[in-house]
Amino acid sequence: MRPLIHKNLPLETEGAAVFIPPASMGVVEYLYGPGVEETLDFVVRQVVQSPEKRVLMVLGSCQVRYQGRARSFLDWGERILIVKEDGTSIIHQPSGREPVNWQPHGARATYLLQDRLFTVHVVHRKNRERMAVSFKKIEMVFAARMDDRARVQIVGMERDIVDKIMENPELIEPGLRITQREKKTRSGLIDLFGYDRHHVPVVIEVKRSQATISAAQQLRMYVTDLKRGNDKARIRGILCTPRIPEMVCRLLDDYGLEYREFGWQHQLFDDQQTSLEDY
């Protein structure tokens, strides 16, 4: 079925050709329990034709189809749809951190009536993906102009741990010298490279969370790659993580690699650990 409205109105969130000033310029516009036509009208005015980018939210009963890297169908249920300024679209069920369906940034939303349903098509042309959300009942719709220039500042990433070791290699072992960071090998980038107190080369792989089989294999490959140029030379490999499962520990042992418990779970909690218990 062809979208009726396609012929008359520019319906994409970007590049609207006609500017009709919205009824009001408030930060948030909304409708409570609108019909599908009313919803479409609202979205066209408040989002599609708005000069200010707006985030759209729709709460209601919908069905979702997706086709792209995979293909999916989600039957009727009440969800929240959010279409963001950058085209990102996410559909949230009443539980779970992950959206049940989504399109990442760069997608483009089109709004129309189809079979008496308020339908949002979200197409990601570059990724050759599409998602269609059809609402039969809308509890609430709103469009918000959101001003947010802040970016989250995080401490505790792998980068920070590597920094810490760079600053003070003795944290790993006495006499250790680090000479290179992100050293390139055929199988990837080595986090840290240096020499121990006996001038034996050391490869260090750092992970911010629990050691995995894959990390052990990665480290092994690095060591193997370095030996290839200098076959008899001894090269040590150390995996640094805050925690390691028994299985992975044995694997490291088999490979002749070493493990150092290292992270900063401790520092993160020490100062306010008791207050966490307070809650």
Next chain:
Amino acid sequence: MRPLIHKNLPLETEGAAVFIPPASMGVVEYLYGPGVEETLDFVVRQVVQSPEKRVLMVLGSCQVRYQGRARSFLDWGERILIVKEDGTSIIHQPSGREPVNWQPHGARATYLLQDRLFTVHVVHRKNRERMAVSFKKIEMVFAARMDDRARVQIVGMERDIVDKIMENPELIEPGLRITQREKKTRSGLIDLFGYDRHHVPVVIEVKRSQATISAAQQLRMYVTDLKRGNDKARIRGILCTPRIPEMVCRLLDDYGLEYREFGWQHQLFDDQQTSLEDY
């Protein structure tokens, strides 16, 4: 600063001791541009003390602190906070698919006034994590009873590709017989194991998307592990993915492993490819 309200009211989303019927039993309750006290009052009545689980959404200007596996701070900005039925809490900025801050399911939200800010503390006791969201201005708040029992049905997962090969191993090569699925080795689970037309053992690793270095290493480890018991025996390793970067291809070659292009990007698109272009 101690939350004032803690002394009198049970404020957690689960296990409220006192039931005060909400003002109205509608599916969605909301306030437009409420003050912080009004918001707290609303949340206590509509979410904390509601007999029906409700999803809470707050749109407004907030600051966010997080502490747990890492530590983060997000300065003032306009965002959307969603607290779901299962304790999941996500904070969305006006762009990007990922929440800027969150707690996964199993967390517990507490609501209070702190320094004249409407504050939501979300604590994940098991993970020893906490997040605090403080609103200085609330554009809109609403609480919705959401009924959604549907689960998304997806086709195109790795499982589906493995199924396809199981059904018809000739898709990989003539004469191939599959004898085991998810065969255990020390380094992990082998997707598919079998024998080629010359009765040479074959390990097959399947990925639904592009081949990675890590997948190549994984496969190599499987083959190495199997050889260990039977050192001279020839064992083939085949990586099956829809696409492979040149680098990974060379790596496979170095390791004496093979590659088969295999996926179903094609099938997924063939039937409706033109209509995608229509948008």
Next chain:
DNA sequence: GCCTAGGTCCCGTCA
């Protein structure tokens, strides 16, 4: 509960 592996992963970074 821990551990393992997949994901329509997303996302930043760098060649």
Next chain:
DNA sequence: TGACGGGGCCTAGGC
């Protein structure tokens, strides 16, 4: 632009 690796990854499935 593609490739590569991290992530407070999340989530499902085994044991």
